[in-house]
Amino acid sequence: MKQKIDVVGISCDDAGDFSTAAQKALNEAEVIFASGDQEATIQCYFPKLQAQFKPYPKPISELEKSLPSYQSKKIVMMALGDPLFYGIGAILLRFLSAEQLRFHSAISSLQAALSRFSIPWNDLAVLSLHGRSLSSLSTVLGAKGRYGVLTDEKNSPQRIAGKLVEMGQENAVIRIAESLGRSDEKLSTYRAAELVDGKQHFSSLLILIIDIA
Ligand SMILES: C[S@@+](CC[C@H](N)C(=O)[O-])C[C@H]1O[C@@H](n2cnc3c(N)ncnc32)[C@H](O)[C@@H]1O
Structure with a gap:
């Protein structure tokens, strides 16, 4: 592709907060790849866009095949938050060069x-369990420290707490941020032992901050 593709993140905090450069990319776009939710957000904040919206292909790896049909178009790809943080950025960089992409x-x-929790993240270790097996947890969470964990419905806070208790970390502190930026946003804090048998219901959009002392 000759022209650059703009990859625009939607803020987790304020969905309408776009930089001037991102707004320009959206206003000039001819084709915008977006999920259903992302399209609704963009239509809400930019009701006058001329661009044609396209859903992301499933599986997402098919994107490489579909892009050549938009060769001469100005393309924007929507992402959640930072596209280079467990997002579409790494997928695009498998078949496009850094020079072909502009990240917002x-x-x-x-x-x-x-x-939300007023926690500095200078020494934070990060892992994602989103769509991954829980077994990776014991290899990463072995030592004392602070961990940021991206997760999904399957790897629920209860299952993660269960794993921590199994590892002898029943006193680990688990802070949970649910549905950030949405009307059902919720913050809570537990010890691992308290969560294991709990009947709490959590949203499918979750971040856990785990402290192992
Ligand atoms: C594929 S990753 C995408 C991360 C994204 N690129 C970012 O910058 O946040 C998806 C994970 O992000 C987290 N997540 C996304 N949106 C969230 C929200 N509104 N509230 C809490 N966690 C969220 C969840 O852990 C989810 O499993």
């Missing part, structure tokens, strides 16, 4: 969670 990153879900 917004605040990520992890940054939003840390801000």
Whole structure:
């Protein structure tokens, strides 16, 4: 592709907060790749866009095949938060060069969670369990420290707490940020032992900040 593709993140904190450069990219776009939710957000903040919206292909790896049909178009790809943080950025960089892409990153879900809890993240180790097996947890969470964990419905806070208790970390502190930036946003804090048998219901959009002393 000759022209650059703009990859625009939607802020987890404030969905309408776009930089001037991101706004320009959206206003000039001819094709915008977006999920259903992302399209609704963009239509809400930019009701006059001329661009044609396209859903992301499933599986997302098919994107490489569909892009050549938009060769001469100005393309924007929507992302959640920071596209280079467990997002579409790494997928695009598998088949496009850095020079072919322009990233407009917004605040990520992890940054939003840390801000809500007023936690500095200088020494934070990060891992994602989103769509991944829980077994990776014991290799990463072995030592004392602070961890930021992206997760999904399957790897629920209860299952993660269960794993921590199994590892002898029943006193680990688990801070949970649910549905950040949405009307059902919720923050809570537990010890691992308290969560294991709990009947709490959590949203499917979750960030956990885990402290192991
Ligand atoms: C594929 S990753 C995308 C991360 C994204 N690029 C970012 O910058 O936040 C998806 C994970 O982000 C987290 N997440 C996304 N939106 C969230 C929200 N509104 N509230 C809490 N966690 C969220 C969840 O852990 C989810 O499993």
